[in-house]
Structure formats: structure tokens, C-alpha cells
Amino acid sequence: MARRRNVIVLTAVALLSLVGMTVAVSDVPQPDIPRGRGESCVADTDFMRRNHMTMLNHQRDETVLKGVRSKRYSLKECVACHVVPGPDSTPVTVASPKHFCRSCHDYVAVKIDCFECHASRPDPDAVVAGVENE
Amino acid sequence: MSARKTKPGTAAEYDPGRRSFLGSAAAAAGVALAPGVFLYGIAKPESAAARGLDVAASSDVRWGMLIDLNRCDSGCNECVNACATENGIKSHGRPETDAQWIRKVDIRDPRSGLSRSLPVMCQHCAEPPCVDVCPTGASFKRADGIVLVDRHRCIGCRYCMMACPYKARSFVHEELEDQKPHAPRGKGTVESCTMCVHRVDADELPACVEACTNTGGGAMLFGDLNDPDSEISKRVASYPTRQIRADLGLDPGVRYQNL
Numbered sequence: 001m002a003r004r005r006n007v008i009v010l011t012a013v014a015l016l017s018l019v020g021m022t023v024a025v026s027d028v029p030q031p032d033i034p035r036g037r038g039e040s041c042v043a044d045t046d047f048m049r050r051n052h053m054t055m056l057n058h059q060r061d062e063t064v065l066k067g068v069r070s071k072r073y074s075l076k077e078c079v080a081c082h083v084v085p086g087p088d089s090t091p092v093t094v095a096s097p098k099h100f101c102r103s104c105h106d107y108v109a110v111k112i113d114c115f116e117c118h119a120s121r122p123d124p125d126a127v128v129a130g131v132e133n134e
Numbered sequence: 135m136s137a138r139k140t141k142p143g144t145a146a147e148y149d150p151g152r153r154s155f156l157g158s159a160a161a162a163a164g165v166a167l168a169p170g171v172f173l174y175g176i177a178k179p180e181s182a183a184a185r186g187l188d189v190a191a192s193s194d195v196r197w198g199m200l201i202d203l204n205r206c207d208s209g210c211n212e213c214v215n216a217c218a219t220e221n222g223i224k225s226h227g228r229p230e231t232d233a234q235w236i237r238k239v240d241i242r243d244p245r246s247g248l249s250r251s252l253p254v255m256c257q258h259c260a261e262p263p264c265v266d267v268c269p270t271g272a273s274f275k276r277a278d279g280i281v282l283v284d285r286h287r288c289i290g291c292r293y294c295m296m297a298c299p300y301k302a303r304s305f306v307h308e309e310l311e312d313q314k315p316h317a318p319r320g321k322g323t324v325e326s327c328t329m330c331v332h333r334v335d336a337d338e339l340p341a342c343v344e345a346c347t348n349t350g351g352g353a354m355l356f357g358d359l360n361d362p363d364s365e366i367s368k369r370v371a372s373y374p375t376r377q378i379r380a381d382l383g384l385d386p387g388v389r390y391q392n393l
Contacts, residue, residue, distance in 0.1 A: 060286065062190075064282070064284050064286070065274065065276070065284065066190035066191060066276075066277070067190055067191035067276060067277075067278070067331065067335050068187070068188055068189070068190050069187045069188075069332075069335050069336075070187050070188035071187065076315050076316070079315070080315075093311070093312070095311075116309075116320040116321065117285055117310075117313065117318040117319055117320030117323070118313065118315070118318045119312065119313045119314060119315040119318070122315060123314055123315050123316075124312075
């Protein structure tokens, strides 16, 4: 009988701790990362989370110094795919906390300076003119 | 281009195998097509540089411009406006510090009264002094002769602005927003005419040349100075043209006719 009670108590404790864990997980604020427009990214999500900065830096040097303009790993293509429509349905800039890059970089408190020079959204004029960005 | 003019660090890798493959491919296309079409394909200035998006710029090409001043009207600003539109250059209402990638310079000989109007932009020198003085390697010459600033490396010291005899470079004093995706620009860095490198890489003409041809006087010609069959090389070979401040020996890629 005592053993049975022990089992019940242990099960209850285990259940409670499980519930507690789920509560704890949902208590941690998660970044609200918007989905890209494309079907999948150029690499797995885990890989991209850890290595996107290296890929961007590599592509940057190839493009600026040598004129290699393959689109796959270019910042422009990242920005074009990861657009987040704002209230007026035009893509938001990095000034908005909903911007794809900002949504995560705010969360991890990593400041980036890419968008001090680079456009953080596709060219609105080109979209209006019906010309897709090259 | 001679080996002396190409800096070892900036020269693109030269792959003879690929070149000969491209050459034979072009020859095959020429055989397949009518003779006239084949000749036109060879004579087209862009054909020498037509390359895939993932192929680096080659030092076989030297991009240049020839500006016929007889066709350049002093009141015409099409090239300047096209440049501003293409590259997202906006005035902050302070002409002393506003960026100028290209400007119109009116000159007049007081004795004869002869006046000319020159569009002056980065002259894309073969021996660029801005590259010589840059302490970080940000100012560089691409393999195809286009002189650029790598703004990732630029610390905004402005030595290049001092060194440039053409006053071609500008410093960005203000924070910018809504830049063009193909023309990143930002506060604290130096910038200048890129010869619309994003368009050149896509086998298009620089914005100023296109505007001059379409709505201006048709004064500007863009092409490969290394290709003897290009329109620009033929004109440079058959008419007297001048580089401004040729005495400095910088061998600018921009030339002027009827100056």
C-alpha cells in the first residue's frame, strides 16, 4: 500500500513538474519571426541562424571587389524575400520592430549596421513601376 | 591593359581556359548565324564584357567613356538628374555638402569667348591617386578599371577627396534612409561615381549615358577601351580626344572630344 502511494505521489510530482516546465517555457518571450515569401531559405534554419553573417560577408566581398553578382546569397535577395508588409501593405523598413532582421536582432540584443547604408526593403519606386528588382 | 597598370591585389583571376572556351563558343555562334549578325555581335561594345552573374570582372576589359562636347549643351542637366534618380542622391538643401557624383562644369576662354560645358564625374583613372592614399584599402580599382569605394572598409578620413584632382568624391554628412537597393550609401563614408557598376555588371549602360542618349544631346559614349573593335575605341583612334589634366599621368578612363 505504501509502495502504491509512493508511486502515486511520484507520478503526481512528475506531472506537476512537467506542467511547471511548460509554463516556464511559455513564460519566456519568444521572438515573432515572420516567414519569408519563398518556399524555403537557401539553407536550413539552424544553419542560417548560426552562419548567415558569414555568408553575407563572403558574398559582400565577392560582389564589391570582384563584381560577382550571383543572387542566391545576396543581401538584396534576403531583403526581397523576407519582406514584412506594414499597415499600408508596403514593406516595412528596419525602423519597424516587425522587420525580419530586427525581430530577431532585437531579441538577442545584437546591433547590426547593415541598414545604415543598405536598403532594408525592396525599392518601392521599382515595385510601383511594375519592374521587379534585378 | 598592360601588367603594370593592374594592381596585383585587385586584378581578377585570369583563366585562359575559360577565355578560350568563351572564344570558341562565340565563334560557333558566329558560324551558326548569318555573317552580318556575327559581325555585329563582335562589334558590340558590351559583348566583350558580357559575363554571367557569378563571373568576376576581368582585366581584359577597361570601361571608359567618351563625351563629345559639341553635343553637350550647357543648359542640359539630363546626366546629372539621371544619376541622382538612379543612385538615390537627394539634396539636403546644403549645396556645400550635398553629394555630387557628376556635375556640369562650364568653362569659357576669355580671349576667344569659346565656351564649353563638361559633365565631370569620377574619371576612373588607371593610376588612381585616391587608391594610393587610402589608409584602409577601401578605395580600390576593380579589374575592369572602375574605381570604387568599399564602404565596408571606409573610415571616412577623406584623404581620397584631397588626393583626387577632379574633386570627384563626396562625403556623406547626413544619415540617410530609403537608399536604393542597388546603391548602398551611408553617413560617414566617402562615395563617388561608380560608373553605375550594378548596371554595367548587368550588361546595361550607365544611367547618365542612357539619359544623354535618350533625352539629352547624345554626347556620351560608353564602352570597352581595351577592345579595338568597340565603338569607343574606334572613335578614340580616329578623332583627337583629351583627358582632363592628362599632364598628371593618371590615364583617366573618361575622355572628352572637342574640348
